[in-house]
Structure formats: structure tokens, C-alpha cells
Amino acid sequence: MTGAKWRWGFLDLVVIVFALIPVLWIASLSFKTPATITDGDFIPREWTLENYRNIFNTDQFVRALVNSIGIGLISTLVAVVLGTMAAYAIARLDFPGKKLLIGISLLIAMFPQVSLVSPLFEIERSIGLFDTWPGLILPYITFGLPLAIYTLSAFFRQIPWDLEKAAKMDGATQGEAFRRVIAPLAAPGVFTTAILVFIFCWNDFLFAISLTSTERSRTVPAALSFFQGASQFEDPTGAISAAAVIITIPIILFVLFFQRRIVSGLTSGAVKG
Amino acid sequence: MADIVLDKVTKAFPDGTLAVQEFNLEIADGEFVILVGPSGCGKSTTLNMIAGLEDISSGELRIDGQRVNDKAPRDRDIAMVFQSYALYPNMTVRENMAFPLKLAKLSREEIDRKVDEAAKVLELTALLDRKPANLSGGQRQRVAMGRAIVRSPKAFLMDEPLSNLDAKLRVQMRTVVSRLQKRLGTTTVYVTHDQTEAMTLGDRVVIMRAGAIQQVGEPQELYDHPNNLFVAGFIGSPSMNFLPATVSDGSLHTSLGDFPLGERLRSRLADVSGDLIVGIRPEHFEDASLIEDSIRQRGAEFEATADLVESMGSDKYVYFTVEGEKASAAELEELAADAGSGDLPSSGSNLVCRFSAESRVKEGDTARIWVNLDKIHLFDPSNGRNVTLHEGRSSGVSA
Amino acid sequence: MTAETATEKPTTHSVRAQRKAKARISEGKRQERKLGWLLCAPAAFVMIAVTAYPILYSVWLSFQRFDLKFPDQREFIGLGNYATVLTNEYWWTAFGITTLITVVTVAVELVLGMALAWIMFRTLVGRGLVRTAALIPYGIVTVVAAFSWKFAWTPDTGYLGNLFGEGAPLTERASSLAIIMLAEIWKTTPFMALLLMAGLALVPEDLLKAASMDGATGWQRFTKVMLPVMKPAILVALLFRTLDAFRVFDNIYVLTGGANNTSSVSMLAYNNLIRGLNLGIGSTMSVLIFIAVAIIAFIFVKLFGTAAPGSDEGGRR
Structure with a gap:
């Protein structure tokens, strides 16, 4: 028995090391001083917060961070609201066209995003959305929606809807039944979906570099590739690393606190869809 | 407490099939009536129509002499026990039982008193602070019953309340249900597909098939004098x-x-x-x-x-x-x-x-x-x- | 005579009742449909407006000579752009690279993902920990991971830079491709594993016990019992990952920028469009990529048969 435990423990360790090394490495780089940054050591010899101080002093990064957060939150909010409505209909109502909607969202989930880049580039330029927040929010909502619809309809199907009847029998109005019984049960699913959609928006790179051209709406992943460090002649490695660590923090927090939910959201949405 | 009258109550589904066809039944005040039949015979639909969870296509439903066809479930003052128990997972046993009273805007003291009283009757006092997930099947079933009796409704509706229990517990709970109903004297309509439950529990049994009543009578009457082949074959084991x-x-x-x-x-x-x-x-x-x-x-x-x-x-x-x-x-x-x-x-x-x-x-x-x-x-x-x-x-x- | 009228009366009555009931029910049904459409309309509208219209517009653009550097020369040239792209060596190189990356990464991820799924599902110790760790590659921003790999393989700077002796791995084609694939595999194996884990959860414990009672070895239990039960989950995972791998862009952009003939089709389309500002050629590539993805999806759906997601809701619990 203990032998088996050691074996599993070893396998766990392999997975954990494999998963963490690139993250620890970029974190390590971000704490290195300019002098030691090219020494190739995995653990910094001299620790410094200089890189962080520098990036927060550049408008380039702060602006991008604001863009990333704002665009991510708005896209998530809209996608989750629209997705919740559609998923409720899919899980609970019977209407023609339901299959079609599921089919469309599946198609979009598999859509090659680069195929949208050229027409969107041209369309957004002609209607003035290019290099604006809405210009990124729109495609993010579009690609976030299939994810939201799948995950949420799987969640909604698991809600015991008998409870709605029970609440009505207990004297609740339709509104009370929803507010006091259904909503508390649906909330975790909606929350998990919001996390997944936000991660998607937070991650995107292709739309971010194609549909923006200035700091006005460039998000952090896109800004990273334009990074030149505090001054033009400085090696940007430290700055890039520090910025990378900053935008990894929310992901780490989500994963740490909501591991169980993210796992169940991803698996139920993708397999049982 | 009240009598329930179903007068030519009919339920038609969108595809035109008649789930329940001109159902006539007068349930006296305090009576325990069983609706029994194979799955799909319309017994649950009938119960849901009495509850107000499904619309009545035609005919009239009267509770306590009042036509209630168009009343929402909450205005009919009847309680229901579901097959799945339908306990609110986010609430404790106490909160589950208090829920209908809270909705009825009773005072705190009154709610506590009534919940404690019902819990005592059903031997749930020790479980009041648990969540449904931490209860056994039999305990959940009792909580569901508790939520029904706590507000002394005009009638109880029970939709196969024992069918999720294992065989031994089912027999035990059968006597619990029976005693409780006798003690409270509340009009009860009980749906089941199990003829043994029908025979042992009810004052009267209504046997249904394909949306229509086959025979209504006391259990022994149905056993000794079945109207037709269906009743004869359905009642009795073997x-x-x-x-x-x-x-x-x-x-x-x-x-x-x-x-x-x-x-x-x-x-x-x-x-x-x-x-x-x-x-x-x-x-x-x-x-x-x-x-x-x-x-x-x-x-x-x-x-x-x-x-x-x-x-x-x-x-x-x-x-x-x-x-x-x-x-x-x-x-x-x-x-x-x-x-x-x-x-x-x-x-x-x-x-x-x-x-x-x-x-x-x-x-x-x-x-x-x-x-x-x-x-x-x-x-x-x-x-x-x-x-x-x-x-x-x-x-x-x-x- | 009297008996006849007596039996006739209730019949007509019930028919009338039925008709009346029907009318009322279909009213309720109509309400339900209306509500269904109403709730889905915004989502459907956004999804279609932001994909269908642009892709049609893209087809229109692909029939034109349209270079933003020379806007005056815009003209309709039919399939001219397609002839240009399909006879272009770069396109086919990129297509080959994309296919290679797709095939290799998906194959490796399937094997590693299965192993990881097994570990996450079965481990006796630290299940939460290992699942949390595995989610990090899934959640992390691809560009961040790409930079981490890039710095790791940079000579002197990185801990892997001098692993294979002198020379920079990211300046040679073969090693660059290997690193791109490594980065892709690192990033997406956990996603594959999660999907496969959902499949593992569907394998009934009793089935495995029965198989071992019947004398199946561990390997036989895996291939004869688990794989068939997991087949739908595996196909879903493969479909998602194949189409996803075919879009590979972020890692290549950061790691090599497409240098040394390491461009994928997405990279090439992006370069023509955003860097070259050639809308005609860029759109043509977009349409071709769309067609390629559609073909891959079609093949998978054929393979799926009825197991395709969405073909039966909740039927595969």
C-alpha cells in the first residue's frame, strides 16, 4: 500500500515539476538584476524588484494592463449574460432551432480565428472600430459564447428542476422560486463559466495584435511582443518577464481557488455537450 | 382541511394525446385516496393538475367547494411530497422546513415552534442543522414530509414518495405515512405504481389506465370484484x-x-x-x-x-x-x-x-x-x- | 336506440374538449417557443454577425487584387489570388509545417494526456494538488509560456540554452520546430487530459472488475474495455485539439517569428495581412484555412457518427 503511494507520489511530482518549470523560470528571470539576467542560472543570484518597478513606470504596460482587464471583464460579462439566457433555453425549453444553435456554437468553437482576422481588420477599419475596445470585445464575445453555452447548459441540466415545482408548492411565486431556490444553485455554474471565458479573453494574442495598432487598446499579451524595456537600448528580458508574471497572477489565483470548479466546468461542458 | 372534487378533468398534450380523460372523483375531507396504475397512465399528471403545476385543459377542479383551475399553486394551500424529495440543497433541514412558512410571512417564533413540532413528530430534531446532502434516503424522505406537514395545508399530494427507498425502508415508511395521515386527518392524494402500497395505504384506490379511471373502490372491493381484466391483473401479488x-x-x-x-x-x-x-x-x-x-x-x-x-x-x-x-x-x-x-x-x-x-x-x-x-x-x-x-x-x- | 345516443354523447363531448384543449396547449407551446427564441436570439445574432458576415466578406475580398499599399490597383481578379497562393512555395511549406505540428503534437498529447488523465483520476495522494498543477499550463497566457521557453532556450540566458552544445537552437529549423512543438504540447496536454479524464469517469468500475474476473490483463483491460467506452470522449478531445493545433500561431510568433521557414498557415496569413497589408492575398489564405478546417471537422464528424457533441443532449451521461 505505501509502495503504491510512493509510486503515485513520484508520478505526481513529475507532473507538478513539468507543469511548473516554465512558470518558475519566468518568475526567476523577473527577479534577476540586469547584470545577472543572462547568467543562465535557474535561481537568481541577486534578487531585485527593479523590473517590476520599471514596467509599472511605463505607460506602455499600465495602459495594456488596464485594457486587458477592462476588455476581459466586459467581454466576459456580456458573453456570460447572453450565454446564460441561451443555455437556459437549451437546457429547459423545447423549441425548433435548438439543434441548429448548438451546431452553430460548435462550429464557432472550432472556427480558425485567423480566417476572421482579415475581414474583421478591413470591416473594423471601415466602421471605425479598429484599435478600440469594442473592436476586441466583439470577437471575444463571439468566441466566448460557445464556451459559455456549452458549460452552462451542462450545468443547468444538472439542476434538479423539481425544486422549482417544490418551491411553488411551498407558496413561492415564479420570481421567488427563481431567486431563492434556482439562482443559488445556478450561481456556481455561472461563476465557473465566467472564469473560463475570462481566461480565454485574457489569453488571446492573435486578435489583440491584429486588431490594434496603438497603446489605446493593446492588451498585455500583444504589448509584450512590443516591449523594449525601460529605455530603448535595454535588454527587455527582465521587463517582459515581470509583465508576464503580473498577468499570470490572476490565472494562478483562479486555478488555486477554483481548481475543482474549473475541472468540472471544462469536462462537463466539453464532453457532455 | 378540505374536500377535493375533480369534475370531468381532462389533460391534453400538444400532440393531441389525452393524458387524462374526463376524470371524475370526489375526495372527502380527511380521506386517503391512492391513484395507482402503470407508468404513463396519467396518475402523476392528475396529481400535478390538482397541485396546479400543470394546466387543466378542460373540466373543473374544486378544493373546499371553490373552483381553483386558474389559481397558482401557492394560492391553493396544498403541500406536495416529490419522488425526488426536492429538498433545497443549499438550505439546512430547518431552513427547508421553514421555507414555506417564511414565504407565508409568519413570525420567527411561530416558524421555530412549528418546525420544532413537525421535527418532533418525524423524529428529525437531531438533524435540523444538517444539509440534505448529509442525510440518508429515509431521512431525506422524512424531511420532505416535514416540509409538507409544517404549514398544516388543506391537503397533501404525494408523488411516489417511497419509490426511491430500498425495500425494507419502504415498508417501514409506509406505516409512518399511514399513521401520520390518520393522526393529522388531512385529505391526502397519493400516487404510486406499486399495487401493494395502494392496497395497504388507502381508504380508497383509483386504478387508472391510459388516462382513464378503471375502477374506484376500497382495496378489498377491488380485489374481490374487479371491474375488468386490467384491474383484476393489476391488483394482487402474485x-x-x-x-x-x-x-x-x-x-x-x-x-x-x-x-x-x-x-x-x-x-x-x-x-x-x-x-x-x-x-x-x-x-x-x-x-x-x-x-x-x-x-x-x-x-x-x-x-x-x-x-x-x-x-x-x-x-x-x-x-x-x-x-x-x-x-x-x-x-x-x-x-x-x-x-x-x-x-x-x-x-x-x-x-x-x-x-x-x-x-x-x-x-x-x-x-x-x-x-x-x-x-x-x-x-x-x-x-x-x-x-x-x-x-x-x-x-x-x-x- | 337510447343506448346509441347515450354512448354517442360523451364521444362528441370529449372530442370537443380535446379540440379546445389542443388550442390552449398550443398557445402554451407557442409561448415556450417564443421564449426559447427570444433567449437565444442575442447569442445567435452576435455569433453569426461576427463570423458569418466576415467570412463571406473574406470570400469577396479574396477575389480581388487589394493591397493597402497600392489601393488604386484594387480590382476584381476572380480566382487569381487562389492561383497565386496555391502555386506559392511558401504557402505549401507553411501548410506542411502546420500539418506536421498538428499531427505530431496531437499524437504526443493523446499519449501524454491519457497518462496525465490516469494520474489525475487515480492518484492516491495529492489529487487536488496534481490537478491544480496541471491546470496552470491550461490557464497560462500562451505568449507568457512562449517567452519562458524562448528565454530558456536562448544561449547563455537560459537554463536549456547550452543543453545541446554550441549554437542557438532557435536559429535552426529542425530544433526551432521541436521547441515550438514542445511549447504547444506543454500548454495543451492538460486540456486534453481533462477531456480524457471525463471519459475515464464514464468507465464503470464494475466493468473493469468483470474484465479482470474474466482474466484480462491490465493492458487488455485498457484496450478492450476502457478505450471502447472512452471512444466518444477521445474523439471529442482529438477533434478539439486537432482544430486548435491547426490554428497554431502564438508560440511561433514569439519563438521564431516565422524565421527559418517555421511559419504556420496562420502566421503566413497574418504576415501577408498585417505586415504586408495585402488584403487580397491575406483573405485568400483565410478562406483556404477555413476550408481546410472544415474538411478536418467533416472527417471527424463522419468518424463520430452519432457520438458527435450536440447530436443528443444529455444522452451520454
Whole structure:
């Protein structure tokens, strides 16, 4: 028995090391001083917060961070609201066209995003959305929606809807039944979906570099590739690393606190869809 | 507390099928009525219409003399226990039971008092602070009942409340439900597909099939005088034996042999001819060697080989196979399908006899069997009607 | 005579009741449909407006000579752009690279993902920990991971830079491709594993017990019992990952920028469009990529048969 435990423990360790090394490495780089940054050591010899101080002093990064957060939150909010409505209909109502909607969202989930880049580039330029927040929010909502619809309809199907009847029998109005019984049960699913959609928006790179051209709406992943460090002649490695660590923090927090939910959201949405 | 009247209540579904057809029933104040039938017979739909969870397509529903067709469930003042229990997972047992009272805007003290009282009755006091996820099946069931009784509604509706419990607990909870109903004296409508529950629990039983009432009556009445093949086959365990039969020259021809028609049957069969189905309950057979001469002449005897003998201690179930055609009627096929035995392979009809424990019949023996002809029923296979009932009973619905 | 009228009356009555009921029910049904459409309309509208219209517009653009550097020369040239792209060596190189990356990464991820799924599902110790760790590659921003790998393989700077002796791995084609694939595999194996884990959860414990009672070895239990039960989950995972891998862009952009003939089709389309500002050619490539993805999806759906997601809701619990 203990032998088996050691074996599993070893396998766990392999997975954990494999998963963490690139993250620890970029974190390590971000704490290195300019002098030691090219020494190739995995653990910094001299620790410094200089890189962080520098990036927060550049408008380039702060602006991008604001863009990333704002665009991510708005896209998530809209996608989750629209997705919740559609998923409720899919899980609970019977209407023609339901299959079609599921089919469309599946198609979009598999859509090659680069195929949208050229027409969107041209369309957004002609209607003035290019290099604006809405210009990124729109495609993010579009690609976030299939994810939201799948995950949420799987969640909604698991809600015991008998409870709605029970609440009505207990004297609740339709509104009370929803507010006091259904909503508390649906909330975790909606929350998990919001996390997944936000991660998607937070991650995107292709739309971010194609549909923006200035700091006005460039998000952090896109800004990273334009990074030149505090001054033009400085090696940007430290700055890039520090910025990378900053935008990894929310992901780490989500994963740490909501591991169980993210796992169940991803698996139920993708397999049982 | 109140009486419930269903007056030609009908439920039609979008595709035009009638789930419930002109359902007429008067449920007296304090009565315990069971709706029973195979799945899809419309019993749950009927219950949901009484609850207000489904619209009534036509007809009228009156509770306490008031028409309530268009009232929302919350305005009907009735409580319901669901098969899945439908406990709110995010609330503790106490909160679950308090929920209807909170919605009714009762004061805190009153809510606490009523919940404590109901918890005591159902022995839930120790569990009040737990969440439903941490309860056993039987405990959840009791919480569901507690939530129903806590606000003293006009009536209880129960939708197969025991069918998610295991067999032993189900028998226990049956007596709990029964005692509780007697104690509170609240009008109760109880839906089940289990004929044993129907027989043991109800003051009256309503047997449904394909959206229509087959017979209404006290359990014993249904057992002794079934209106038709369906009721006869549905009530009783093991169920009634059916064989094809014909009548001619004053005697009944069956694959068991020819039986003389007594005075009782001859008068009823005056205007009946052609094919019939004979129905015999297992206990109306007996090991012929155990029959006293005084009653021997009420019946007839035949011989058959026992396939299987199950000794129950108090009595013996003896199984025979009778070669020849099987009794066939739409009702019997439906019953077989519901019991899941529709596609069991067998050549000929299987008979079950209940012999007294003294019988010495063993497997493989050729036994001499006596059948009580006073108790047999004859059915018309074309419409399933019991032709042996006298007019007063066969005319059906009696309140 | 009297009997006849007596039986006739209730029949007509019930027919009328039925008809009346039907009308009322279909009213409720209509309400339900209306609500269904109403709730889905916004989502459907956004999804279609932001994909269908642009892709049609893209087809229109692909029939034109349209270079933003020379806007005056815009003209309709029919299939001219397609001839240009399909006879272009770069396109086919990129297509080959994309296919290679897709095939290799998906194959490796399937094997590693299965192993990881098994570990996450079965481990006796630290199940939460290992699942949390595995989610990090899934959640992390691809560009961040790409930079981490880039710095790791940079000579002198990185801990892996001098692993294979002198020379920079990211300046040679073969090693660059290997690193791109490594980065892809690192990033997406956990996602594959999660999907496969959902499939593992569907394998009934009793089935495995029955198989071992029947004398199946561990490997036989895996291939004869688990794989068939998991087949739908595996196909879903493969479909998602194949189409996803075919879009590979972020890692290549950061790691090599497409240098040394390491461009994928997405990279090439992006370069023509955003860097070259050639809308005609860029759109043509977009349409071709769309067609390629559609073909891959079609093949998978054929393979799926009825197991395709969405073909039966909740039927595969």
C-alpha cells in the first residue's frame, strides 16, 4: 500500500515539476538584476524588484494592463449574460432551432480565428472600430459564447428542476422560486463559466495584435511582443518577464481557488455537450 | 382541511394525446385516496393538475367547494411530497422546513415552534442543522414530509414518495405515512405504481389506465370484484392467473379441463357466448388432498406437473405450465409490458397456485389440484369486462 | 336506440374538449417557443454577425487584387489570388509545417494526456494538488509560456540554452520546430487530459472488475474495455485539439517569428495581412484555412457518427 503511494507520489511530482518549470523560470528571470539576467542560472543570484518597478513606470504596460482587464471583464460579462439566457433555453425549453444553435456554437468553437482576422481588420477599419475596445470585445464575445453555452447548459441540466415545482408548492411565486431556490444553485455554474471565458479573453494574442495598432487598446499579451524595456537600448528580458508574471497572477489565483470548479466546468461542458 | 372534487378533468398534450380523460372523483375531507396504475397512465399528471403545476385543459377542479383551475399553486394551500424529495440543497433541514412558512410571512417564533413540532413528530430534531446532502434516503424522505406537514395545508399530494427507498425502508415508511395521515386527518392524494402500497395505504384506490379511471373502490372491493381484466391483473401479488376459455352446454372449457358452470355463473352468462378469459387468483387453487369433502363440491379438480415449488413458510407457491394457447387481450399485454415480463419466453401459460403449507407437493410431482369455482372470474376478451359481476357492481364508479 | 345516443354523447363531448384543449396547449407551446427564441436570439445574432458576415466578406475580398499599399490597383481578379497562393512555395511549406505540428503534437498529447488523465483520476495522494498543477499550463497566457521557453532556450540566458552544445537552437529549423512543438504540447496536454479524464469517469468500475474476473490483463483491460467506452470522449478531445493545433500561431510568433521557414498557415496569413497589408492575398489564405478546417471537422464528424457533441443532449451521461 505505501509502495503504491510512493509510486503515485513520484508520478505526481513529475507532473507538478513539468507543469511548473516554465512558470518558475519566468518568475526567476523577473527577479534577476540586469547584470545577472543572462547568467543562465535557474535561481537568481541577486534578487531585485527593479523590473517590476520599471514596467509599472511605463505607460506602455499600465495602459495594456488596464485594457486587458477592462476588455476581459466586459467581454466576459456580456458573453456570460447572453450565454446564460441561451443555455437556459437549451437546457429547459423545447423549441425548433435548438439543434441548429448548438451546431452553430460548435462550429464557432472550432472556427480558425485567423480566417476572421482579415475581414474583421478591413470591416473594423471601415466602421471605425479598429484599435478600440469594442473592436476586441466583439470577437471575444463571439468566441466566448460557445464556451459559455456549452458549460452552462451542462450545468443547468444538472439542476434538479423539481425544486422549482417544490418551491411553488411551498407558496413561492415564479420570481421567488427563481431567486431563492434556482439562482443559488445556478450561481456556481455561472461563476465557473465566467472564469473560463475570462481566461480565454485574457489569453488571446492573435486578435489583440491584429486588431490594434496603438497603446489605446493593446492588451498585455500583444504589448509584450512590443516591449523594449525601460529605455530603448535595454535588454527587455527582465521587463517582459515581470509583465508576464503580473498577468499570470490572476490565472494562478483562479486555478488555486477554483481548481475543482474549473475541472468540472471544462469536462462537463466539453464532453457532455 | 378540505374536500377535493375533480369534475370531468381532462389533460391534453400538444400532440393531441389525452393524458387524462374526463376524470371524475370526489375526495372527502380527511380521506386517503391512492391513484395507482402503470407508468404513463396519467396518475402523476392528475396529481400535478390538482397541485396546479400543470394546466387543466378542460373540466373543473374544486378544493373546499371553490373552483381553483386558474389559481397558482401557492394560492391553493396544498403541500406536495416529490419522488425526488426536492429538498433545497443549499438550505439546512430547518431552513427547508421553514421555507414555506417564511414565504407565508409568519413570525420567527411561530416558524421555530412549528418546525420544532413537525421535527418532533418525524423524529428529525437531531438533524435540523444538517444539509440534505448529509442525510440518508429515509431521512431525506422524512424531511420532505416535514416540509409538507409544517404549514398544516388543506391537503397533501404525494408523488411516489417511497419509490426511491430500498425495500425494507419502504415498508417501514409506509406505516409512518399511514399513521401520520390518520393522526393529522388531512385529505391526502397519493400516487404510486406499486399495487401493494395502494392496497395497504388507502381508504380508497383509483386504478387508472391510459388516462382513464378503471375502477374506484376500497382495496378489498377491488380485489374481490374487479371491474375488468386490467384491474383484476393489476391488483394482487402474485397476480391473477388467466386462461382462455369457452362456454357451451352448461360447462366451461379450459386447457385445465372442462368445469361445470354453477348457478352463479350460469345466470350471468345467459347472454354471453364465444371466447372468454377465465381468471383465477392463486389462493383459489388448493392441493386436492387437503380439501374437505364438505367444500369439495364447490369446485373442480385437474392434474398438472409442478415446475417449481416455493415454500414461504406460511404457505407454498406452486408453479405449473399449461400447454395450449395463452389468454390474449390488450389489457393483459399492457400489464405484462408494465411488469417487464412481456418478452419472457414460454410455451403455454404459467400458473401460480398458493397451497397451504401442509401440502406435500414437490417439484416434478404430478399434483391433483382443486379449483374453487365460486371464486373464478370470467372476462370478455374483446372489451375486458368482467362478465361475472352482477349489474350493480359492473356499472362501475361507486363513491 | 337510447343506448346509441347515450354512448354517442360523451364521444362528441370529449372530442370537443380535446379540440379546445389542443388550442390552449398550443398557445402554451407557442409561448415556450417564443421564449426559447427570444433567449437565444442575442447569442445567435452576435455569433453569426461576427463570423458569418466576415467570412463571406473574406470570400469577396479574396477575389480581388487589394493591397493597402497600392489601393488604386484594387480590382476584381476572380480566382487569381487562389492561383497565386496555391502555386506559392511558401504557402505549401507553411501548410506542411502546420500539418506536421498538428499531427505530431496531437499524437504526443493523446499519449501524454491519457497518462496525465490516469494520474489525475487515480492518484492516491495529492489529487487536488496534481490537478491544480496541471491546470496552470491550461490557464497560462500562451505568449507568457512562449517567452519562458524562448528565454530558456536562448544561449547563455537560459537554463536549456547550452543543453545541446554550441549554437542557438532557435536559429535552426529542425530544433526551432521541436521547441515550438514542445511549447504547444506543454500548454495543451492538460486540456486534453481533462477531456480524457471525463471519459475515464464514464468507465464503470464494475466493468473493469468483470474484465479482470474474466482474466484480462491490465493492458487488455485498457484496450478492450476502457478505450471502447472512452471512444466518444477521445474523439471529442482529438477533434478539439486537432482544430486548435491547426490554428497554431502564438508560440511561433514569439519563438521564431516565422524565421527559418517555421511559419504556420496562420502566421503566413497574418504576415501577408498585417505586415504586408495585402488584403487580397491575406483573405485568400483565410478562406483556404477555413476550408481546410472544415474538411478536418467533416472527417471527424463522419468518424463520430452519432457520438458527435450536440447530436443528443444529455444522452451520454
